[in-house]
Amino acid sequence: MNPFRSTSARFHKKLLTKTMAIGVILALMGTACLIQLANVQLVNGKSMAQAAAQSRTITVTLKASRGKIMDTNGSILAQSVERYTIIGNPEEAQAFTPTTCTKQTGDNCHQIDGKPVGATGAAAVARLLAPVLDMDATELGAMLSGTGQYAVLKKDVTPAVKRKISKLNLGGIVYAELSNERIYSNGTLMGALLGGVDSEGKGVAGIEQMENKTLTGEDGYQVYQQGNNGVEIPGTMTESKDAVNGSDITLTIDHDVQWYVEKVLRDSCEKYSSPWGIAVVQDTQTGDILALADSDEIEAGSDQAKLTVSRAVGETFEPGSIGKVFTMSGMIQLGLHQASDKFTVPDHITVNGQTYSDATTHGDEHWTLAGILEQSSNVGMIIAGEKMSNEQRYDFIRKFGVGQDNGLGFPGESDGLLYSSDQWDLRTQNTVLFGQAYTTNALQLTNAVAVIANKGVKKPQRIIKTISDAEGHSEEQKPEGEATRVIDEQVASQVMNAMESVSDHYSQFVKVDGYRVAAKSGTAEVAGADGRLSSIISDYSAIIPADNPRFIVTVVLKDPQGGFGGLTAGPVTAEIGEFLMQKYEVPASSPRTDAIPVTW
Known part of the structure; x- marks a missing residue:
């Protein structure tokens, strides 16, 4: 027997065995792969594809x-x-590796x-x-x-x-x-x-x-x-x-009018050393607000703007003698007086143990009711209002809109404060006759004066003119509320006449050349920083032109040097009025020929 052949046979046998073993292993592995592939494609393929797609899906x-x-x-x-x-x-950022820029990468690289x-x-x-x-x-x-x-x-x-x-x-x-x-x-x-x-x-x-x-x-x-x-x-x-x-x-705001009014307010606050001022311009015929301004300089959209209520909306104050317009209207509407009725008016009076005085010392004056308004006599209003009950006094102040929501919906807006007549004490029941013991805001006050300009009708105010949706459809916005009659037309005519005499009284300081103006001034004591009546509000509200009313302008100044509203807020009102007449090219007024006598 050949030893070499025997050894070779054993070697080939072992090699064959190993080869077969490896083949079996490979076959098993292949079978497993085929099974897994079949499992992926036939059994779980759909769910795995869905999972992959879901992982890539975003909203x-x-x-x-x-x-x-x-x-x-x-x-x-x-x-x-x-x-x-x-x-x-x-x-992803933490796993990022920049791609070096080469000719092959083009712009898809990082450098x-x-x-x-x-x-x-x-x-x-x-x-x-x-x-x-x-x-x-x-x-x-x-x-x-x-x-x-x-x-x-x-x-x-x-x-x-x-x-x-x-x-x-x-x-x-x-x-x-x-x-x-x-x-x-x-x-x-x-x-x-x-x-x-x-x-x-x-x-x-x-x-x-x-x-x-x-x-x-x-x-x-x-x-x-x-x-x-x-x-x-x-x-x-x-x-x-x-x-x-x-x-x-x-x-409804006009950018040009708003800009001018804000400028005039700031200049006037500096001129009269007033800490703040407010002004409103209202279109008499529509009730649209053309300007709603205050002297505060606050950037729109700033943190301060987000935390601050516009003073023109949120500030309330006693209207002072402008309130005499409301009570005079009530006296005439109730048939208690006419604007031409005659009165003898001293400079002070005591009623129910309460003494009231006019702003200036004077003897017994012979004034008509129109003259009492022209001279802004507190005593005269008390005498003329003697037969006007507390309930009637309250009703007419309220009918003019004082102490009520005006429907504009401003955040932070105050309605003012008007207590019912059954809560008035002996002094309040008379001070309300000349615009004290209740508060209002500039918007309310302006619309109240507009009643006279609108021949006795109180119209709702409006500041949103139109709303246009994303498709361009525009819809006119109606004011909130309905127009209501407060006083008769002939009553409003008498009060307008008397207010024009007020304007003539101040014509040396307050006038708009070429135009008749009907107005009323007011000055009221208010609480100062010390909690006492150490501050004043000076206000002035004007109808211009008086013979063909187009605008109501109201100006309110806090603690102006110069005192009375007619001497401080009045000239500011006239300056705004002059701008309005020019901007809107309002025809000049006809001469006044029907003035009700103010004295007798």
Whole structure:
């Protein structure tokens, strides 16, 4: 037997055995792979594909734009502009490795000023992003080094910056969410009156809050799959809903009139050393508010604007002698007097143990009721109102709108304070005759005087002119409430006549050349910082032109140097009136020929 052949046979036998064993193992492995493949494709394939698709599926919110606020002529006062919130994915950022730029990569690479990034992970992302966002790279790196997949990096980014970020090839790591920034075009013009919005775009003060529901749109959304670069995979959108923008609001406010009135107020506060002033301009025929101003300089949309109620809306005060217009109207309407009735008026009087005095010392004067209004005599009003019951005094003050909601709906607006007559003490029952012991605001006071201009009819005021939806459909807004008759036309005519005599009385200081004016001044003591009656309110309300009423102008000044309303608030009213006559090209007045005598 050949030993070599025996050894060779054993070797081939072992090799065959090993080969067969390996073949069996490979066969088993192949079978397992086939089984797994069949399991994936035939059994779990659908569910695994769905899971993969679900992991790539996102819902993107489509932000609705907030509606614009415009003046009566279409000038934009507030609008939302396209802005973006930049979002980072910390997990993806920390796994980021920059791609070196070569001829083969083209623009799909990362570099800074033509040089390699020089880092990886969140630090690399921060280095690329910092110059575009104008932020510190270290700060950005820290924001991207946290946990989770969502980190706000910067808000209110412009579309131009968003486009630059898109060119950084950081898809899936950094992306932009559409948002809106509220822009106010005129700085402090109507600052507190417009108010502002919070970080979520919700109106929180002023007109922004008052009309928030109208201005707010409805967000939409899109559901689609995104690739590794964060871009939508074409054809994968499964659901979508368009955003509906908020409606635009057009105010009755005239930008030019508002600007001029605010300027005049600020100049007048400086001239008379007054801490603040308020002014209202109202269209007599429509009840539209053309200007609602105060002297406070507050940036619209600022934190201060969001925390401050416009003084023109929220400030209340005793109207002082302007209130004599309401009680005189009541006396004539009740048939107790005519404007031509004659009275002998001393400078002081005592009733039920209470003494009342006029502002100046004088002897017994022979004044008609019209003369009592012209001279603004407190004593004369008490004498003339002797037969007017407390209930009647209360009713006429209230009928003119004092102490009532005017229907405009301003946040923070005060209705003033008018106690019912059964709560009046012995002094209050007489001081109400000359505009004290109750409070009002500038809007109420203006509309009350407008009753005389409108021949005895109280019309509702309006500040929202039209609302236009996202599709451009515009709807005229009617004022809240109905017109109501307060006094007869002939009564209003008598009071208007007497008010024109008041204006003539002040003509040396208060006049609008070429135009007749009917007016009433007021001065009232109010509580000062010390809690005592150490401050005054000076106010003046005018109807212009008196022979063809177009506008009511009311001015209120706090603690002006110069005292009486006719000498301080009066000239300011005239300055505004002159501007209105020129702007609206109102025809000059005809001469006055029917003045009711003021003395006898």
